[in-house]
Each structure stands twice: as structure tokens, then as C-alpha cells.
Amino acid sequence: xASLIHCPHCGSRPKEEFSIRGDASLVRPSPSASDExxxxxxxxxxxxxxxxxxxxHHAFGCRRWLVVERxxxxxxxxxxxxxxEAAKAVQA
Amino acid sequence: xRYSALSILKQAFSGNRGWKPAWREPEPKPxxxxxxxGGGGHGLSTAYYLAKEHGITNVAVxxxxxxxxxxxGRNTTIIRSNYLLxxxxxxxxxxxxxxxxLEQDFNYNAMVSQRGxxxxxxxxxxxxxxxxxxxxMMIHGVDxxxxxxxxxxxxxxxxxxxxxxxxxxxxxxxxxxxxxxHDAVAWGYARGADSxxxxxxxxxxxxxxxxxxxxxxxxxxxxxxxxxxxLALAAAGNTxxxxxxxxxxxxIETHVLQAFVSEGLKPxxxxxxxxxxxxxxxxxxxxxxxxxxxxIDYYSSYAQRGNLATVEHTIEEGVSLIPGLSRTRVLRSWxxxxxxxxxxxxxxxxxxxxxxxLNCGWCYGGFKATPASGFCFAHLxxxxxxxxxxRFLRLDRFxxxxxxxxxxxxxxxxxx
Numbered sequence: 001x002a003s004l005i006h007c008p009h010c011g012s013r014p015k016e017e018f019s020i021r022g023d024a025s026l027v028r029p030s031p032s033a034s035d036e037x038x039x040x041x042x043x044x045x046x047x048x049x050x051x052x053x054x055x056x057h058h059a060f061g062c063r064r065w066l067v068v069e070r071x072x073x074x075x076x077x078x079x080x081x082x083x084x085e086a087a088k089a090v091q092a
Numbered sequence: 093x094r095y096s097a098l099s100i101l102k103q104a105f106s107g108n109r110g111w112k113p114a115w116r117e118p119e120p121k122p123x124x125x126x127x128x129x130g131g132g133g134h135g136l137s138t139a140y141y142l143a144k145e146h147g148i149t150n151v152a153v154x155x156x157x158x159x160x161x162x163x164x165g166r167n168t169t170i171i172r173s174n175y176l177l178x179x180x181x182x183x184x185x186x187x188x189x190x191x192x193x194l195e196q197d198f199n200y201n202a203m204v205s206q207r208g209x210x211x212x213x214x215x216x217x218x219x220x221x222x223x224x225x226x227x228x229m230m231i232h233g234v235d236x237x238x239x240x241x242x243x244x245x246x247x248x249x250x251x252x253x254x255x256x257x258x259x260x261x262x263x264x265x266x267x268x269x270x271x272x273x274h275d276a277v278a279w280g281y282a283r284g285a286d287s288x289x290x291x292x293x294x295x296x297x298x299x300x301x302x303x304x305x306x307x308x309x310x311x312x313x314x315x316x317x318x319x320x321x322x323l324a325l326a327a328a329g330n331t332x333x334x335x336x337x338x339x340x341x342x343x344i345e346t347h348v349l350q351a352f353v354s355e356g357l358k359p360x361x362x363x364x365x366x367x368x369x370x371x372x373x374x375x376x377x378x379x380x381x382x383x384x385x386x387x388i389d390y391y392s393s394y395a396q397r398g399n400l401a402t403v404e405h406t407i408e409e410g411v412s413l414i415p416g417l418s419r420t421r422v423l424r425s426w427x428x429x430x431x432x433x434x435x436x437x438x439x440x441x442x443x444x445x446x447x448x449x450l451n452c453g454w455c456y457g458g459f460k461a462t463p464a465s466g467f468c469f470a471h472l473x474x475x476x477x478x479x480x481x482x483r484f485l486r487l488d489r490f491x492x493x494x495x496x497x498x499x500x501x502x503x504x505x506x507x508x
Contacts, residue, residue, distance in 0.1 A: 003399065003400055003401060014401070015399065015401050016401045016405075019390070020390045020391045020506060021504075022345065022392070022504070022505070022506060023345070023392075035491075036491075039490065039491045040341070042434075042490075042503050043343040043434045043490040043491070043503055044341045044342065044343055045332070045342070045343065045344060045345050045505075046332070047332040047342070047344055047345050047346055047392070049333060049346075049394045052392055054391060054392060056391075072346075072391070072392045072393050072394055072395070073393075073394045073395055074395070075393070075395055
């Protein structure tokens with residue numbers, strides 16, 4: 001795992017400045033969605049080995065939520081995107 | 093061969109040339125009653141208890157690496173049963189009782205050492221929480237003792253009692269807890285299972301699960317197809333990878349946890365210590381090395397190696413607790429990949445597929461559970477019903493709203 005993460009707002013910053021939430025591929029269901037859908041969102045994970053998108057929070061920097069795409073076996077980082085930008089890209 | 097003082101003496105006089113390998117290396121048979129995927133501590137203990145307690149010996153344990161290469165050889169060797177919740181405490185206490193008789197039971201020296209564990213507390217609130225936990229333990233007939241600051245100081249005078257931010261106020265002590273030599277646990281179970289007829293098949297990776305009419309009929313492996321009546325998964329770290337082959341949807345994320353050992357030192361730490369202000373735990377091996385660890389690396393990882401930032405964090409915690417560690421050199425560090433579940437507790441249960449059984453989600457508490465995990469999983473496989481002390485460890489507890497969340501962290505696997 002690279003010890004430096006390239007934040008799109010702050011540049012190259014040490015990994016310790018970030019806190020990690022988890023899987024960024026999950027889409028929050030609507031409040032009126034079924035219990036089954038909510039259960040899947042809250043508890044069930046694909047947990048793939050390889051390319052993986054994760055939500056990272058730049059807690060000791062710009063305090064923006066980011067989507068870090070990386071390989072969870074080789075620890076190579078492919079891209080770091082602001083979560084708002086990433087959401088727009090998904091909607092487009 | 094049964095190991096005894098007499099066998100050692102006999103071998104000594106014959107130049108130690110008569111020792112045999114502790115288990116065979118068989119080629120897989122075409123069909124078994126039970127196939128267990130994963131030759132770690134839990135898979136091996138499951139096979140051992142299937143044979144010993146239930147007389148089911150037509151069993152194969154399939155391991156993609158070699159015995160002892162995975163998490164059973166990558167932990168900090170702590171055994172204890174100081175849990176709070178109803179769903180956990182009787183289960184871990186069964187494990188502790190099995191540890192206490194283990195070496196006689198499987199005729200192997202696992203170096204079980206009941207040196208006691210102290211969980212330190214650093215605030216009044218934390219004292220209350222540990223008092224509550226100790227009371228919960230005693231309700232289940234488990235030994236627990238709340239130590240005050242002076243009692244802890246007598247046991248561990250080298251701790252940093254007057255830390256400005258996290259002074260040590262006392263600790264929760266479980267005298268029966270301790271450590272065991274982790275590889276010997278794997279070897280002992282492997283030998284015990286093998287001698288009862290179980291085939292341990294190493295360097296054999298499962299690549300698929302074959303199903304017909306909604307039931308599992310066998311596994312595809314790198315050594316060909318192996319048929320079975322019942323399939324049992326005990327592949328923690330890779331549970332979702334194997335589970336996907338049977339379309340299981342699981343509440344698991346895989347994370348890496350690091351552990352460390354220092355150069356050998358003279359006897360210094362007599363017990364197991366956990367640092368309540370952080371997440372640091374330490375003991376001293378019989379060889380003299382200090383064995384310690386702290387948090388996981390927080391991001392998803394299948395790599396059996398970790399990040400330097402976590403190394404630094406771990407060492408900082410250690411020095412904060414024991415200032416005398418500051419000039420100790422670390423000899424080795426390593427990483428293991430963990431099944432982190434959504435509530436921090438494991439799963440031993442049936443699955444939506446009739447003859448497929450699941451043992452997973454051990455987070456980083458799996459080593460201490462090795463005996464009871466195998467004991468209860470074997471019970472489940474043999475009788476198709478949960479063992480009484482494992483009845484809360486269900487796969488559907490998340491959906492039904494009955495998580496077993498010792499830490500109160502919620503469904504956030506990297507925080508458990």
C-alpha cells in the first residue's frame with residue numbers, strides 16, 4: 001500500500017491523514033425501500049479480491065469524502081476522486 | 093506413534109532416527125462423506141472432532157497452501173474467555189475448557205500456558221464497563237477479578253501508570269487465560285485427525301463448487317474433482333471468494349491485521365496485557381520474544397502484509413504503555429487476512445444450501461476459538477443442528493436484527 005495518497009484537493013498526503021469508511025460501490029436505497037434491500041445495503045458485501053473502490057475521508061486535510069480506487073491485493077492505487085465528482089460520473 | 097516420555101527416551105538411544113511424519117500426504121479419494129475447505133486451525137479441529145466425537149472419519153481437509161501457513165500461524169497466540177455478551181461468553185468458555193485439556197486429549201505439546209490476562213482500564217467509565225464484563229463472565233461461571241491500581245502495579249511494575257492522558261487505574265484479570273503455541277495447535281489437530289483416518293490434502297486449491305438439484309455434490313480443485321455428501325467451509329480470510337462459488341451472499345469484508353515479535357529478551361512480561369486506551373496487546377513467548385499487535389490496517393486487503401503507518405501506530409501504543417520498550421528491536425512482523433464480520437462476531441451455521449455448512453467471520457479473534465469452533469462446527473455438520481453454545485452464531489442474525497456486537501460499533505467491519 002502506498003503510504004502517500006494523492007488527494008485531488010490537497011496533493012500528495014500521508015495515509016495517516018485519512019480515515020476509511022469502506023465499500024464505495026454500494027448505493028443507498030430510498031427510505032421507503034424494503035427491509036430486504038436495506039439489509040443488503042447495510043450488511044452484505046461483494047468483498048472482491050482485486051480492483052476495489054473505497055470511501056476515504058480526508059479527516060486531517062480538506063475533510064472531503066473521496067473515492068479511492070485501488071487493488072486490494074497488490075495495494076496499487078489507481079485513482080482518487082472527490083466523492084461528489086464520482087457520484088456525478090455514476091449518474092451521467 | 094503415541095508421544096510420551098518413554099518414546100522420547102527410546103528415540104534418544106536410537107539417534108532420533110525413528111520419528112515418523114506426524115501426518116500422511118495422501119492423494120485425494122474420489123468421494124468423501126465430508127469435505128472441509130480450509131486446513132487452518134478451525135478446519136483441522138473440525139476434522140478432529142468429527143472423527144473423535146462423531147465417528148465420521150471419511151473426511152478430507154483441503155488446504156490451498158500448507159498446514160500452518162495461514163492465520164493459525166499468524167496470530168498473537170492469546171487464549172481467553174473474557175467476553176461480555178450472552179451469544180459469545182459460553183462459546184468462548186467452552187473453548188477455554190477445551191484448551192485446558194487439549195494436550196492430553198490430542199497427545200501433543202501445544203505449550204498451553206495459563207499465565208492470565210489483564211485488560212487495563214484508564215477511566216472511571218472504563219472501570220464500570222470492565223466490572224460489568226467481569227460480572228457477566230461470573231454469571232456464566234467464568235473466573236474474573238477486578239484489580240485496582242496497586243494490584244496491577246505489583247504484577248506489572250514496568251507499566252506507565254502515571255501517563256498524563258491515560259493513567260492506569262486498574263484492570264480486569266482472567267487468571268485462566270494465557271497463550272498457546274499456535275503452530276503446534278495446527279500440527280496437533282492435524283496429527284490427531286490424520287491418525288483417525290482423515291485425509292489432509294495440502295497444496296490443493298478449491299476452484300469451484302459443483303451443485304446438482306440445489307445440493308452440493310463436490311468441489312473442483314487443482315487436483316481434480318472431489319465428491320462429498322456434505323461440504324464445510326472454514327476458509328476465513330477467503331470466505332467470500334469460496335462462498336461466491338456457491339452464490340452465498342455474506343456479511344464479510346476482508347482486512348489485513350499485522351503482528352510483531354521482538355528480539356529475545358530475558359523474562360519480563362509474565363502475563364498477557366491489553367491496553368484499554370488503545371488497541372494494543374502483548375505477551376512474551378517462551379523463547380523471550382515479545383509478541384504484540386494492535387489494530388487492523390482499516391482498508392480492505394487480501395495481501396498478507398501491512399502498512400508502515402500501522403507499524404508505527406502499534407509501536408507508539410506499545411511505548412506509551414511500556415516505556416521500556418523504546419529501545420527494543422523488532423525481529424519480524426507479518427500480516428494475516430481476516431474475515432471482518434458486520435458485528436465483530438463469528439458465524440457457525442447452515443446455509444441456504446442444504447448440505448453446505450459455514451464457519452467464518454472470526455475477525456481477529458479466531459485463534460482462541462480454535463477448539464470450540466471445531467467442536468461446534470463438527471456438531472453442526474454431524475447432527476445438522478447447532479451446538480447449544482453456538483446457537484447465537486447464526487448467518488441470518490443480521491437480517492433478523494440480532495447482532496452480537498461486543499464493541500457496540502455497528503455494521504462497520506473495519507472498526508470491530
